């Protein structure tokens with residue numbers, strides 16, 4: 001019998017988190033007469049003295065357009081202990097958190113997060129607390145859902161940045177490079193690159209060479225386009241090379257990507273003789289108000305998550321599939337990240353409109369025709 005739902009926002013923030021909180025509270029209280037307890041600072045709020053707050057419809061008034069999360073979030077802490085490449089959580093941490101959930105009379109959890117937070121959520125579900133997950137990340141790299149909320153807002157921001165870079169690049173005959181987020185996947189780079197008319201898109205899924213980028217710039221020069229626009233995902237790699245980190249991380253801290261855009265600018269100046277500049281878009285992609293689509297998606301996810309719990313399902317994630325919200329096993333959603341399929345129709349379209357992926361063998365990445 002569920003009387004009280006605990007609500008957690010975990011991992012990096014994304015536009016739409018507050019819209020989910022609002023939808024969960026309104027649905028839980030108004031439709032089902034439940035109590036909602038907000039757990040602050042991600043799962044960390046369940047440890048020690050615990051940091052929680054009751055959430056009523058009055059508390060969520062006006063939240064729909066607000067960026068960030070009123071509950072706070074963490075993507076580092078006691079639930080994520082790093083040993084080299086892998087991370088785990090000691091059993092003792094779960095024992096403390098479960099005891100605190102009991103003490104707080106929390107019967108079930110709605111966890112809003114990416115693959116890291118939802119991986120932790122699975123452990124709570126296994127240990128007897130019914131959990132439903134809500135897929136969040138601007139990277140859009142969570143499996144089993146067509147979209148995570150936050151992604152399309154980040155896309156709008158990256159596309160606007162590309163539009164703005166176009167006019168200044170054209171005025172100065174420069175190469176302008178936009179470095180966008182995307183640790184393991186190139187969804188933001190690919191979508192914003194097509195929407196923003198980039199000449200070169202560099203994504204982690206397709207290794208690139210500096211020579212191939214320089215070749216594209218040279219071809220544009222020959223066609224009387226004296227400027228070029230490159231969008232690069234922070235996790236993109238040169239063929240045979242590795243990701244570029246601004247901070248390699250340690251046992252307590254995750255490695256921090258960054259620097260690939262500046263490296264490309266330097267190399268491209270050398271290879272083409274043209275002035276090349278890099279702009280790192282960074283956290284501007286995560287901050288601020290969600291667009292209307294993300295508000296809608298976040299609201300739909302939040303309400304559905306409560307309904308799913310109340311009909312007795314758990315260990316599930318709400319997911320977008322063909323314009324409807326469905327449920328998928330949390331374990332399946334977290335099993336593998338969703339990378340850009342390099343044979344997809346969108347890759348083909350990008351190629352058709354003259355975009356280069358900077359690959360040594362561009363012909364290898366021609367995508368599927370489908371239509």
Ligand code: F6P
Nearest residue numbers: 012075137138139181182183257
């Ligand atoms: O998961 C989203 C993401 O924005 C990544 O693309 C990026 O590498 C990471 O979060 C940055 O996180 P932080 O703000 O903790 O450095």
